[in-house]
Amino acid sequence: MSAAGKSSGGSKRLGRREKFVLTQIFLMFNGKPGILHFEDIKDRLLRNVDTWKDYWRVAEEAERCRLALYRLEGRGYLKKMRRADGSDLRCCLFEVTEEGVEAARLAARETLEDDIVKKALNRLRAKETRWAPIDMIMENVWEVSKNMKLFENIEEFEEYWSKRKLGFVLKKRFNLKRVKRRVHGKETWGYALVNETR
Structure with missing residues (x-):
C-alpha cells in the first residue's frame, strides 16, 4: 500500500x-x-x-x-x-x-486498489466523461467497491479512502493531471480523463 x-x-x-x-x-x-x-x-x-x-x-x-x-x-x-x-x-x-x-x-x-480505481475511471470514460472532480471519481470508486463487497458500508469506505489518498493514486499510479474547469461559474479542480490535444 x-x-x-x-x-x-x-x-x-x-x-x-x-x-x-x-x-x-x-x-x-x-x-x-x-x-x-x-x-x-x-x-x-x-x-x-x-x-x-x-x-x-x-x-x-x-x-x-x-x-x-x-x-x-x-x-x-x-x-x-x-x-x-x-x-x-x-x-x-x-x-x-x-x-x-x-x-x-x-x-x-x-491489493486491488489500482484495479478498483481503474474500473471507476473506465466507468466515467464509458459515459464520455473527459474531466471529473475528485468527488465524482470517489463516488465511482465507492460504487465499484460496493459491487465487489469490499466494504460493509459507506462509513467503512470513507475511513479507508480519503480524497488525499485517491489524489495520490491518480497522480502517482495513473499519471492523471489536475486541471481547473469552470463549473457553474466557479473554478473547480478536477482530473483530465483523456489526453487532449490543442
Whole structure:
C-alpha cells in the first residue's frame, strides 16, 4: 500500500504471498466462507502463463503460495479439513474461517486498489466523461467497491479512502493531471480523463 494510504488493518502484518492468497480467496468466494483447495490458487496463478519459462516461474510461486496457506492456517484464517476420526485427508482442503473472510476482505482492499480505481475511471470514460472532480471519481470508486463487497458500508469506505489518498493514486499510479474547469461559474479542480490535444 502507498505511504499516503491508510492501513488496511489486519492485513498489514501479512507478507505479499499471504495477501495474494487471501485476495484470491475473497474473489473466489465473494467475501463469504468456503472450502479451498491448493489447486484453486495454483490455477489462478497459471491463468496468464504463455511460455514454458513462465510456467516454471509460476510453479515456483505456487509452491510459495502453498506454504502461505499453512501460515494462514496458523493465524486461524484457514482450518485444515480432516476426516471424522481426526486423521488428515490425502488432499489439502482448507475451510475459510470467519476471521479468514474478514482478513481476505482487508487484503483485497489493499491489493486491488489500482484495479478498483481503474474500473471507476473506465466507468466515467464509458459515459464520455473527459474531466471529473475528485468527488465524482470517489463516488465511482465507492460504487465499484460496493459491487465487489469490499466494504460493509459507506462509513467503512470513507475511513479507508480519503480524497488525499485517491489524489495520490491518480497522480502517482495513473499519471492523471489536475486541471481547473469552470463549473457553474466557479473554478473547480478536477482530473483530465483523456489526453487532449490543442
